[in-house]
Amino acid sequence: MSRNANNTKDDTHTIAVLVENKFGVLAKVASLFSARGYNIDSLCVGVTQDPSVSRITLVTRGDAKVLEQIRKHLSKLIDTFKVMDMGETDSVEREMILIKISAPKAARPEIFQIIDVFRGRVVDVSTDTITVEVTGDEGKIHAILNLLQPFGIKEIARTGKVALTRGAKTLKGAKN
Amino acid sequence: MAVATKAKSQTAKQPTKLKPQKISGAEIVYRSLEREGVKYVFGHPGAILLTVLDLFLKRSKIKHLLIRHEQCAAHMAEGYARASGEVGVCLTTSGPGATNLITGITDAYMDSIPIVCFTGQVATSMVGNDAFQEADIVGMTRTITKHNYLVKSTDDLAETIQEAFYIARTGRPGPVLVDLPKDVLLGDGDYQLPEKVDLRGYKPTTKGHPRQIQRVAEAIEKSKQPLLYVGGGAIHAEAHPEIVKLAETAEIPVTYTLLGAGAFPSAHELSLGMLGMHGTAYANYATMECDLLIAVGARFDDRVTGKVSEFATRAKIIHIDIDPTAIGKNKTADIPVVGDARQVLVEVNKLIKPQERPLWKKRIQNLRTEYPLTFDSPEGAPIKPQEAIVALSEEVGDKAIITTEVGQHQMWAAQFYNFTFPRQFISSGGLGTMGFGFPAAIGVALARPDKLAIDIAGDGSFQMVMQEIATAVQYDIPVKVFLLNNATLGMVRQWQDLFMDRRFSEVDFESSPDYVKLAEAFGASGRRIVDKDDIRPAIQEMINTPGPFILDVIVDPDELVFPMVPAGGATKDMIVRDSRKKILQGKLSALPDN
Ligand SMILES: Cc1ncc(C[n+]2csc(CCOP(=O)(O)OP(=O)(O)O)c2C)c(N)n1
Ligand SMILES: [Mg+2]
Numbered sequence: 001m002s003r004n005a006n007n008t009k010d011d012t013h014t015i016a017v018l019v020e021n022k023f024g025v026l027a028k029v030a031s032l033f034s035a036r037g038y039n040i041d042s043l044c045v046g047v048t049q050d051p052s053v054s055r056i057t058l059v060t061r062g063d064a065k066v067l068e069q070i071r072k073h074l075s076k077l078i079d080t081f082k083v084m085d086m087g088e089t090d091s092v093e094r095e096m097i098l099i100k101i102s103a104p105k106a107a108r109p110e111i112f113q114i115i116d117v118f119r120g121r122v123v124d125v126s127t128d129t130i131t132v133e134v135t136g137d138e139g140k141i142h143a144i145l146n147l148l149q150p151f152g153i154k155e156i157a158r159t160g161k162v163a164l165t166r167g168a169k170t171l172k173g174a175k176n
Numbered sequence: 177m178a179v180a181t182k183a184k185s186q187t188a189k190q191p192t193k194l195k196p197q198k199i200s201g202a203e204i205v206y207r208s209l210e211r212e213g214v215k216y217v218f219g220h221p222g223a224i225l226l227t228v229l230d231l232f233l234k235r236s237k238i239k240h241l242l243i244r245h246e247q248c249a250a251h252m253a254e255g256y257a258r259a260s261g262e263v264g265v266c267l268t269t270s271g272p273g274a275t276n277l278i279t280g281i282t283d284a285y286m287d288s289i290p291i292v293c294f295t296g297q298v299a300t301s302m303v304g305n306d307a308f309q310e311a312d313i314v315g316m317t318r319t320i321t322k323h324n325y326l327v328k329s330t331d332d333l334a335e336t337i338q339e340a341f342y343i344a345r346t347g348r349p350g351p352v353l354v355d356l357p358k359d360v361l362l363g364d365g366d367y368q369l370p371e372k373v374d375l376r377g378y379k380p381t382t383k384g385h386p387r388q389i390q391r392v393a394e395a396i397e398k399s400k401q402p403l404l405y406v407g408g409g410a411i412h413a414e415a416h417p418e419i420v421k422l423a424e425t426a427e428i429p430v431t432y433t434l435l436g437a438g439a440f441p442s443a444h445e446l447s448l449g450m451l452g453m454h455g456t457a458y459a460n461y462a463t464m465e466c467d468l469l470i471a472v473g474a475r476f477d478d479r480v481t482g483k484v485s486e487f488a489t490r491a492k493i494i495h496i497d498i499d500p501t502a503i504g505k506n507k508t509a510d511i512p513v514v515g516d517a518r519q520v521l522v523e524v525n526k527l528i529k530p531q532e533r534p535l536w537k538k539r540i541q542n543l544r545t546e547y548p549l550t551f552d553s554p555e556g557a558p559i560k561p562q563e564a565i566v567a568l569s570e571e572v573g574d575k576a577i578i579t580t581e582v583g584q585h586q587m588w589a590a591q592f593y594n595f596t597f598p599r600q601f602i603s604s605g606g607l608g609t610m611g612f613g614f615p616a617a618i619g620v621a622l623a624r625p626d627k628l629a630i631d632i633a634g635d636g637s638f639q640m641v642m643q644e645i646a647t648a649v650q651y652d653i654p655v656k657v658f659l660l661n662n663a664t665l666g667m668v669r670q671w672q673d674l675f676m677d678r679r680f681s682e683v684d685f686e687s688s689p690d691y692v693k694l695a696e697a698f699g700a701s702g703r704r705i706v707d708k709d710d711i712r713p714a715i716q717e718m719i720n721t722p723g724p725f726i727l728d729v730i731v732d733p734d735e736l737v738f739p740m741v742p743a744g745g746a747t748k749d750m751i752v753r754d755s756r757k758k759i760l761q762g763k764l765s766a767l768p769d770n
Contacts, residue, residue: 019377020376020377023326023328024314024326027315027318028318031318031319032319035319065504068504069501069504069505072500072501073501075500076499076500076501077377078322078323078343078375078377078378079377080377081376081377
């Protein structure tokens with residue numbers, strides 16, 4: 001699922017899709033990807049300000065031809081009504097990660113320092129572990145994971161990417 | 177069990193005027209079908225459907241036919257849709273009734289055929305519990321339907337069915353499945369519909385972009401050697417008059433796919449017949465030589481292109497299709513046009529000036545005489561399947577609508593029958609489903625009672641669906657089976673013949689039914705022929721005998737379909753057989769330089 005940020009990112013695309021907030025729509029999107037052999041690196045879904053609309057943000061890979069097919073096929077689904085490659089406009093992309101780190105007393109000051117630098121938030125502490133929440137783009141998340149690695153990462157959970165265009169522009173409007 | 181509410185007497189034609197009222201789910205299903213203009217429902221019952229079935233007993237507007245196997249119900253709906261252009265409808269029970277539909281639905285999906293399949297489902301409270309005869313048919317058919325629905329409340333039912341029909345028949349047509357839980361059918365709900373279906377996520381582009389249409393016209397004018405390549409989409413769009421007009425005005429030869437057969441008259445002087453793996457040599461060579469390929473409602477399928485990187489390499493590609501995903505999928509289009517094939521060609525034709533292309537026409541004529549579509553029929557040899565088809569074509573011609581099964585006989589039918597009108601040739605293209613043709617012919621017979629429905633069948637395929645003779649007999653449907661009986665799975669045998677040193681493994685039938693007795697056992701009629709001289713009289717007997725008929729034509733099992741472009745090979749690797757039965761591999765007279 002997750003990708004090493006050092007890999008070439010040329011063929012990685014973040015696609016936002018507005019869909020009907022209905023039973024089975026997510027399954028249709030996921031089935032499309034598996035049936036046609038497209039990759040999904042991450043997928044994130046939630047309802048929008050309009051309760052009848054959900055927004056799916058997915059990260060996928062492929063050359064220009066594959067990407068074109070992915071976009072067209074997503075548009076073709078009856079329950080989707082807007083598809084956009086977020087890379088084509090200026091956009092902000094964020095992902096949230098929860099990281100559970102082994103944190104013996106002695107190591108804690110250093111861990112807290114790293115968390116501080118990355119503006120992470122400690123959300124849980126036990127005798128042996130600390131759980132931290134970090135939000136950022138892929139590079140930032142990759143960096144903090146690298147730095148925390150030596151302390152022993154026990155478990156992580158990532159949300160997958162969400163993205164919005166910068167400025168006043170939104171995704172509303174007709175399909176394509 | 178709920179009793180269907182009394183039929184109210186308002187006309188079904190003005191559904192929007194109906195005041196909101198609660199009626200049973202079963203009643204909503206029936207009224208919705210009526211409203212959509214459905215005449216036939218191809219079905220097989222189950223306990224979940226009792227309330228719906230009861231309505232077919234009480235009312236007479238819609239005829240429900242009791243089909244012997246659900247797969248065939250789907251193929252019949254397809255045959256009905258393919259012959260009429262109207263939506264075909266099936267109704268089956270949950271679990272096995274639903275799963276038996278899957279091959280038919282997939283077939284309709286691959287060939288873009290508008291059908292709506294209703295399946296019973298266990299009650300919503302039981303869904304997910306592995307209840308008796310529960311199957312997640314919505315999950316299973318997600319990637320083989322254009323769209324599908326699990327209806328969760330009786331109040332949603334009417335609108336869902338309206339949407340289902342709308343989606344099936346508009347845009348690029350396709351199958352839609354509506355899963356009907358038992359409680360949704362039993363409960364009461366609103367029968368209230370919007371003026372018209374308006375789905376924000378579904379707005380097919382039908383009008384071509386004017387700039388693209390301009391470019392198409394310019395490219396045609398500039399081209400020296402254009403070629404029209406017509407697929408099934410042209411038939412769905414009823415684009416055939418525009419294709420004839422374009423071809424004749426700008427003098428453009430026409431080749432068609434298996435599904436495009438009928439969109440352009442086979443015997444027209446500009447017709448090159450079918451292209452592709454078993455297309456005519458001259459059509460295939462024309463694709464190599466053309467400088468402009470105009471694809472209309474075709475999708476550059478691998479059975480058409482062979483090795484796609486070597487397909488039509490000299491040509492600029494125009495691709496007209498209503499489905500944007502079809503464009504650029506297999507072959508990059510130089511001039512893509514998204515839109516309805518007929519609407520686009522109407523606009524193109526407004527811009528086209530009469531043109532003459534004597535050199536190109538001459539070249540095509542030469543290819544035609546150099547590589548004719550032929551077969552041998554030595555005196556005293558067994559009946560050749562090709563000559564049987566030629567005889568059938570000459571005897572019944574445009575009085576018939578032809579369906580086929582899948583195999584050698586299918587290719588020979590496409591090659592040798594003389595098609596004169598659209599929807600005259602009905603065959604399983606994308607999925608290649610053995611067992612399609614016979615049930616499809618039953619659907620055809622119902623859709624077009626003015627024509628003779630004939631299934632040009634292979635014996636292997638027919639054995640998969642022959643129980644439907646019972647259906648044809650029960651409803652007195654005069655469907656004819658023209659069985660090219662080679663006692664083998666001929667097409668697979670052909671590949672073993674050509675590519676496996678004639679090691680024939682698991683293809684020959686060491687036991688076959690007596691098809692005449694079989695017909696009789698079902699209450700139909702039949703005849704067997706082995707001599708060439710009997711072909712035409714037997715055809716006359718077949719068409720003059722009322723009711724279903726099987727004509728068992730014993731043919732040469734060693735006959736092979738040529739030309740043949742080996743799978744994955746390029747057009748230039750085509751195996752052509754000349755009239756002396758010599759196989760000429762890749763022999764092609766020098767290409768002209770331009
Ligand atoms: C349902 C199904 N199973 C298997 C195949 C593979 N297949 C393609 S053609 C063919 C042989 C068809 O035999 P028959 O119907 O007798 O036609 P013939 O080639 O002999 O004319 C087979 C097995 C298929 N297309 N469909
Ligand atoms: Mg056979």
